[in-house]
Amino acid sequence: MRKPRTRRHEIAVAIGTVLVIAGLVASSGFVAQSADARQGSVAATAVLAESKGLQSDQLDFYVQRGETFTRDNASAALSEAHVVIAASQSKVDATTLSSVVSSLASYAILPIERVESLTAEAKAETASVAAATAEVDRVAAEAAAAAAAAAAAAAAAEAAAQAAAQAAAEAARMQSLVGGNSIDGARATARSMAASQYGWAEDQFSCLDRLWQKESGWNYAALNSSSGATGIPQALPGSKMASAGNDWATNATTQISWGLGYIKASSYGTPCAAWAHSQSVGWY
Template structure:
C-alpha cells in the first residue's frame, strides 16, 4: 500500500482518539492507562496545532500538498532541462528530477527533500544557462566586431591599392611616363637599346606626341601608336583606351611583328611615306 508509514501515523492518531472516546466505557481500565492515552493524544494535537478531529485530515492534506508541489517542481525542471540541452551541465538536475519523478509512491519526507533539491538544481542550471547565453553573446559581439574591423581593413587596403594604381596609371599616362615605360619595355622585351628607342621616340612623337588619348581626326587612328582602328589594341588589354602601358605594349608588338621589325625601320618608313 502507498506510503504505509503515513497510514500508521494516521492509524495511531485515530487509535489515540478512539481510546479516549471509548475509555469511559471500560470501567475496569486503570486511571493511569487512561491518562496515558489522553497525554498521547494531547501531545499529537499540540505538535500539529490541530484539534483532535483534524489530525486524520492533516496527513491527507499534507500528502496532497507535497504531491502538487512535486508535480509543479518536476514540470519546471523538465522545461529547464529541455531548454538548456547541450548548453550547460545539467546532469545533477537530471538525476534528482529522475528521482522525484516517482513522487507518487515515495514517503512524504523523501518527497519534500527531493522537491527542495530539484528546486535548487533548477535554479542553478537556469543561472548557468543565463551566464552561458551572456558569454555567447559577448563572444558573438567580439567576433562581429573583429569581422567588421577585418572588412574595414581589407576595404582600406583595397582603396589604398586602387589609389596607388590610379596614381601609377596617371603617372604612366603622361608623355614623360609613357616614354619611360616604352624605353624599359623595348629593352626588356625586345632587346632594343638607346639607338632604337631614339627612333621610337621620334616616331611616336610625330604620331601622337606620346598622348594616350590622342585621336587623329582624319580616319580615327587612336592612342600613342595611332592604331587604326583603335580597338585593335584590345589584344593587349581591355583598358587599351585609358592605359598608356597597354597601348605601348601593343605598339611595340606591332612594330616587331610587321615588316619593319625595329623602331628605326618603322621611323624610316614614316619619314619617307608620312605613315607607318
Template sequence: MAILAGSALAIAGLVVGGTFATQSAVAAQDRVSATAALAESTGVHPEQLDAYHGIAKAHTQHNASVALDQANQVLSATQGKADASALTQVTSSLAGYEVLPLDEISSLTSKTKTETTALAAAAAEADRAAAAAAVAAAAAAEANRVTSLAAGNTPAGAKATAQAMALSQYGWGSDQFSCLSQLWQKESEWKYDAVNSNGGATGIPQALPGSKMASAGTDWATNATTQIAWGLQYIKASSYGTPCAAWAHSQAVNWY
C-alpha cells in the first residue's frame, strides 16, 4: 500500500511539474512573439530598440533645452512690456525636463513655444504702440511750438515777451519798457520780418546786417524772441546802456 501511495504521488508530481513547465514555455513564447511583432512593425531589430529609445530621449530633451533658452531670451527682452505669467509658469514646469516622462516633456515644450511666440508678439505690439505714442507726442509738441511761435511773433506777443525779458534779465521796469516800445515801434513796428529797404536792417531791433542776431540763436530770422534777446543785449552792451538812452539818441539823430 505504501508503494502504491508513493507511486501515486510521483505521478501527481510529474503532472504538476509538467503543467508549470508548459505554462513557462507559453509565457516565454508570448514574449518572443511580442518582441517579434514590435520588430516587424517598426523594422527595428530587438537589440536596437534600447538604442533608439535613448536617441528619442536625447532628441526630446534637446528640444526642451532649446525651447527654454528661447523662452528665457524673450522673457528677458520683454520685461515690463506684456504679461509674461503664462510663459513663466510653463517654463518653470519644463525646467525639470531631465527627470520628466518623454510625453510630458513634448507637451510642455510645445506649450513653451506657443507662449514664447505669444509673448514676443505682445511685446512687439507694445513697442509699436509706444512708438506711435512717441510720434504723436512729438507732433503735439511741435504743434504747440509752432502755435507758441506764431503767437510770440505777433507785435503784441513780441511786446509781451520783450517786457518780461527786460524786467527779468536787466531789471528794466515799465519806464524803460515805455522807451523800448517807442524805439522799436519806430524801427520795425515790432514786426519780426521787417526789412529796411534802404540798408537791409532786419527784424524787430533792425540789426544791420540781420545775421548779427545769430549770436542769440540760429532761428533769428523767424523767431521774435531770439531777435528781442539780441536787441536787449545790444542796448545793454552799447554806449546807451538803457532803452531810454537809446530812444533819446534815436530821437536826436534818427538811428540808434
C-alpha cells in the first residue's frame, strides 16, 4: 500500500518540474534550443508532469511566463535600438538595424521563435551601430580639439607678431628720437619745420641757427642754472613747452615746435627779428 503524498512532497515535485521548464525559458526564452529540441523537452516535461501529478494548466502557466519574458525582452531591445538609431543620425549607416527594428516592432503577434531570432539580431546590430557611432564621435572630438589647439596657436602667434611689431616700432621711435635729439638732428628738424609750417626761407633759418646756438648750443637738455631756462629755445620756465607736448623735457622736436611758435606769436614775428633783439639786449 502506497503512502499518501504529503504537502512537502508535492512542493518538491512542483519545484523539480519548474526547474525543468525554467531551463527552457532561460535568458531570451528558448534562444539556445532548436525548435525540435524544444518540442522534445516540452514532451518530456509533460511526461514528467503526469508522473508527478501536475496538471496541464500548470504547464501552460510556465510556458506563458516564458513567452511573456521573451516578448518583454524584445520590447527592451527595441527601446535600446531606437536610442542608438537616433544617436547615429548623420554619422553611420543604421539601415540594417532600422530594418530589423521594423520587423521586430510586431513582436506582440509574431511567433515566439521569430521574436527570439529578431531580438538577437537587433541586439547584435544595436551593439555594432553604437560602437561605430562612438568611434565617429571620438574622431570628431579629436578633430575639434586639434582645431581648437591650432586656433589657439594661431592666436598666440598673431599676438607674438603684434608684440614684436610694437617692439620694433617703439625701437624705431626711440632711434628716431635719439637722432632727432642730436644737434644735427635738431637743426634739420628746425629747418624743415620753419619752412613747412611758417614759410621761413634759409635766411630766417640762418638767424634761428645763430640764436639757438647762443641760447643752448642746440642741446635739448640745456639748463640755465641761474634762471632755470630749459631746452633748445631756453623756455622760462621749461614747463611752458608742455603746450606743444608732454614729452617736452626729452624730445627736441617738441621743444623746436614750441620755440618756433613762440617766435611767431611774439613781437618779433621772425627768427631774424628775435636774433636782432638778442644781439641788442642779450636775450629774446
